Amino acid sequence: MEQFHFNLVRWYEEKKRNLPWRETKNPYLIWLSEIILQQTRVDQGLKYFISFKTNFPTIQDLAKASEMEVLNLWKGLGYYSRARNLHGTAIYIAENLNGKFPDNYDDIIKLKGIGSYTAAAISSFAFNEAKAVLDGNVYRVLSRVFGISTPINSTQGKKEFQALADEILDKANPGTHNQAIMEFGAMQCVPINPNCENCPLNFMCVAFSEKKVKQFPIKIGETKISNKYFVFTIIKENGKILLEKRTDSGIWKNLYQFPLTEFESLDEKSAFLNNRAYDFISNEIKHILSHQHLHCTFVISREKAQIHHPNYSWVSVKEIDEFPIPRVIERFIEENHLLIFNT
Ligand code: SF4
Numbered sequence: 001m002e003q004f005h006f007n008l009v010r011w012y013e014e015k016k017r018n019l020p021w022r023e024t025k026n027p028y029l030i031w032l033s034e035i036i037l038q039q040t041r042v043d044q045g046l047k048y049f050i051s052f053k054t055n056f057p058t059i060q061d062l063a064k065a066s067e068m069e070v071l072n073l074w075k076g077l078g079y080y081s082r083a084r085n086l087h088g089t090a091i092y093i094a095e096n097l098n099g100k101f102p103d104n105y106d107d108i109i110k111l112k113g114i115g116s117y118t119a120a121a122i123s124s125f126a127f128n129e130a131k132a133v134l135d136g137n138v139y140r141v142l143s144r145v146f147g148i149s150t151p152i153n154s155t156q157g158k159k160e161f162q163a164l165a166d167e168i169l170d171k172a173n174p175g176t177h178n179q180a181i182m183e184f185g186a187m188q189c190v191p192i193n194p195n196c197e198n199c200p201l202n203f204m205c206v207a208f209s210e211k212k213v214k215q216f217p218i219k220i221g222e223t224k225i226s227n228k229y230f231v232f233t234i235i236k237e238n239g240k241i242l243l244e245k246r247t248d249s250g251i252w253k254n255l256y257q258f259p260l261t262e263f264e265s266l267d268e269k270s271a272f273l274n275n276r277a278y279d280f281i282s283n284e285i286k287h288i289l290s291h292q293h294l295h296c297t298f299v300i301s302r303e304k305a306q307i308h309h310p311n312y313s314w315v316s317v318k319e320i321d322e323f324p325i326p327r328v329i330e331r332f333i334e335e336n337h338l339l340i341f342n343t
Pocket of ligand 1: 141144145188189190194195196197199200201202205207208213
């Protein structure tokens with residue numbers, strides 16, 4: 001293992017990207033970066049990290065902010081439950097832990113929105129606690145280097161890979177080891193066509209020596225995807241547009257949208273659209289989430305009647321940017337600004 005650790009860390013010191021969250025031991029900032037980077041590319045997450053750090057330099061600042069401010073700053077990143085958990089956890093820490101971020105894995109993992117990977121990342125990066133991280137990049141590296149064919153998304157696989165990650169962790173330098181193996185997976189041992197000929201771990205890589213790199217990591221049947229069929233109705237009156245606040249507990253909780261009608265099937269949605277007259281009907285826009293495909297159509301309605309509902313607000317063109325809006329709607333507005341606001 002000595003050669004493995006040496007080569008991995010030497011590669012990391014030479015090739016690592018300079019990222020601001022690697023230059024701090026502040027657990028709040030490390031936590032912030034980890035939550036932003038879930039399901040987000042590093043180049044996209046970077047500007048959000050800087051903007052959160054600038055607007056909320058401490059956990060107390062984040063706790064004091066309104067949920068609307070936090071969601072607005074999160075705009076464009078998607079998966080808004082991350083922002084809500086971030087804010088809720090900051091409030092919890094400010095009110096119950098004297099504003100002090102917990103300093104060990106067992107306490108960190110009790111916080112809402114933090115799973116085993118994030119708790120291991122924060123405790124090892126900030127406090128050098130010997131907890132091995134296991135994310136998609138680490139699974140790929142371990143499965144290839146050690147030639148493990150247990151599916152990474154099976155219960156057995158999760159146990160086996162965690163045991164291996166714990167075993168090979170450099171207990172003297174867990175923070176650097178974890179950063180290095182994740183970066184190695186992200187930059188060197190990439191999913192498609194890794195440069196194996198020029199790799200510091202090829203001397204011990206089972207997948208490379210057996211010419212099976214493409215086969216690793218092994219996964220069993222992917223998660224079932226469900227389809228939802230949405231019609232968003234754009235209703236305008238006196239230069240204002242109707243927005244609805246979502247109050248359900250779903251992924252778009254407390255975000256704003258054009259009033260939505262939801263269907264279980266394409267047939268139901270088509271029947272609904274065919275029975276009404278509209279000034280405009282968009283092509284269908286498919287919005288892909290991890291477990292759901294949303295089939296969205298936007299219509300501009302001819303009905304000008306006043307609509308009263310506690311969750312509805314009339315909003316002017318200038319104000320619309322101040323509302324947190326799901327990414328699919330935001331993109332539609334960006335691409336159809338003239339159509340929506342000038343017709
Ligand atoms: S030899 Fe190839 S598959 Fe093996 S660790 Fe290096 S890059 Fe990954």
